Amino acid sequence: MQIILGTTEFQIDGKSAVAIGKFDGIHLGHRKLLNYILEQKVDDLMAVVFTFDPSPEEFFLGKAVRQLFTREEKRKAFEEMGIDVLIEFPLTAETAATPPEDFVKKILVEKLHAGYIAAGTDVSFGDKGRGDQHLLRSLSKECGYELELIEKVRIDGDEVSSTRVRNEVADGNMAMVKRLLGGEYSVGGEIEHGNHIGHTIGVPTVNVIPPENKLLPPFGVYASKVYLDGKEYRGMTNIGRKPTISEKEKVGVETYIYDFDKDVYGEYARIALERFVRPEMKFDSLEALKEQIQSDIEAARQ
Structure with missing residues (x-):
């Protein structure tokens, strides 16, 4: 697995299937998202995970957040799943102010040659988080990529989220944590x-x-x-x-x-x-x- 970190200057060869997200927990919802891009490998698209470093929570709140998966653990998990490229995109004052349209066109399309994009329905990116599922949908035809929006996974009627996993870990409920993570x-x-x-x-x-x-x-x-x-x-x-x-x-x-x-x-x-x-x-x-x-x-x- 190729890891790209610490730079905004990168380019990958060939078409890709890109999953956008924080991936701070790699729970069932994340796994569902990742499975969509892994399925595109049969069409010779590289499976690319696009995430941020530091996490948006750490960057915008200015404090360290204890991790469900450390950086090393996430890398091992992604590699074991079959991800081809992991991008740990540097989150700075400058990159956080990227116009959402530029994020799609200049990064996802020009740098990653995205032919397929998968994201949650609550995806947020670009300046002030203005980039969302509607922008991705509106640019899909112009930019030539297929878009897959993934609804939240639910267990026992409630959404699977990193916050929910954190709460269960804090309570020591490891059986439920395993259900939420899928591992x-x-x-x-x-x-x-x-x-x-x-x-x-x-x-x-x-x-x-x-x-x-x-x-x-x-x-x-x-x-x-x-x-x-x-x-x-x-x-x-x-x-x-x-x-x-x-x-x-x-x-x-x-x-x-x-x-x-x-x-x-x-x-x-x-x-x-x-x-x-x-x-x-x-x-x-x-x-x-x-x-x-x-x-x-x-x-x-x-």
């Missing part, structure tokens, strides 16, 4: 050395420090899956600061992997959170912590 909610990173307390009490774990901008569910214990070196394992994961050990611990994602005993420090692991087991707790002793962990292991295994 597991996970945290990935390089396995680091921890304080080795797990080895001390007979419960060795792998430790991942999540990116600071990653949205995490409530601190606690979760039944999980671990994707490591191309293989899938079952596990039990603690998210939090390990208050029994120290009040100054960094927020970490610590996972006991069932029936696993390998040295994997430095390798990349993806931890998929399946079900909340219990909140994080502080214990009076390491022995009490060990007893609880053994109980958690059996509960998560079952």
Whole structure:
């Protein structure tokens, strides 16, 4: 997958099918949108995702927003889906003021050679967000592209949105999060050395420090899956600061992997959170912590 970032000067070769969106969560609605452009590859159109960096929320509100998918996670997801080109278009005061008509004609058509455009019915682009589905429709014949407008996906009667996913993650409702995403909610990173307390009490774990901008569910214990070196394992994961050990611990994602005993420090692991087991707790002793962990292991295994 080709990634174009940090520049407004780009040009791709050949005709393309372009999906426009924020893609901050890659939920079912986003997947529906992406499937439309992927279907165009049978007609030799390149599948192109056009998104913004930073996100419109971060740019216009001026504050960092915790991410459902970090940049690296989004890139991995897009590549696995079969996207050919990802454009992380720089959002600045200048580019945000682009007349909507110029955005369509000079970027989507001239630079990307769009023969097919897919967008949500709430699409917004260009100066003051004046670009919308009606402008895309009105320019489609003149500019020679086919337009597909995608209605909102609904689950249990309510729209699937990034805000809804965020709320479910914040509540620790991982089963609903999985339904809304169409896949597991996970945290990935390089396995680091921890304080080795797990080895001390007979419960060795792998430790991942999540990116600071990653949205995490409530601190606690979760039944999980671990994707490591191309293989899938079952596990039990603690998210939090390990208050029994120290009040100054960094927020970490610590996972006991069932029936696993390998040295994997430095390798990349993806931890998929399946079900909340219990909140994080502080214990009076390491022995009490060990007893609880053994109980958690059996509960998560079952």
